[in-house]
Amino acid sequence: YAASMPGIMTVLSGMSDLTQVRDNINTFTAFEPLSEKERAVIGEVTGIMLDIKQIGCTACRYCCDGCPAGISIPDVFRVINTMTLYNEDFRPRTFYKGLVSSGNGRAADCVACGQCERVCPQHLPVISLLKEAAAKLDN
Known part of the structure; x- marks a missing residue:
C-alpha cells in the first residue's frame, strides 16, 4: 500500500530476521502498484472504519x-x-477478566485523580472513558 502512494520513493519496513528481509526483497522485486479498483475498495473500507467510534x-x-x-x-x-x-x-470480556484477575485494577476502580489525563499525548478524556468502560465491563 505505502509503495503505491504517489511521490513515495522509500518504504521503511521493520525486520528482525533474515526471513523477513527475504520476504521484503521478494515483495518489491516484482512490485505492482495498487490498481484503481483496489484503491477504491481501500477507500470504501477506510470510510466504514472511520465511521466506527x-x-x-x-x-x-x-x-x-x-x-x-x-x-x-x-x-x-x-x-x-x-x-x-x-x-x-x-473474547474481549474474557481478556478483561484475565487482566483483573492478574492484579490490574478494574475500570470502575478509577479514582479520577487526573494523572492519566495529564500525561496522555492523545489528550484523551481518560476518566470519562474509564467510566463508560466500567458501565460496560464491571457490572
Whole structure:
C-alpha cells in the first residue's frame, strides 16, 4: 500500500530476521502498484472504519505508571475498541477478566485523580472513558 502512494520513493519496513528481509526483497522485486479498483475498495473500507467510534489510544502506557488504582488503561481501551469494532462480547470480556484477575485494577476502580489525563499525548478524556468502560465491563 505505502509503495503505491504517489511521490513515495522509500518504504521503511521493520525486520528482525533474515526471513523477513527475504520476504521484503521478494515483495518489491516484482512490485505492482495498487490498481484503481483496489484503491477504491481501500477507500470504501477506510470510510466504514472511520465511521466506527473507537478510542484513539496508541497504547504508549504513559498513563499506567502513576495510576493509583493500577488500571492497565490501554488494555481496557483495547477491550472496548474490540467490542465496538467486531460487535463481540465474549473474547474481549474474557481478556478483561484475565487482566483483573492478574492484579490490574478494574475500570470502575478509577479514582479520577487526573494523572492519566495529564500525561496522555492523545489528550484523551481518560476518566470519562474509564467510566463508560466500567458501565460496560464491571457490572
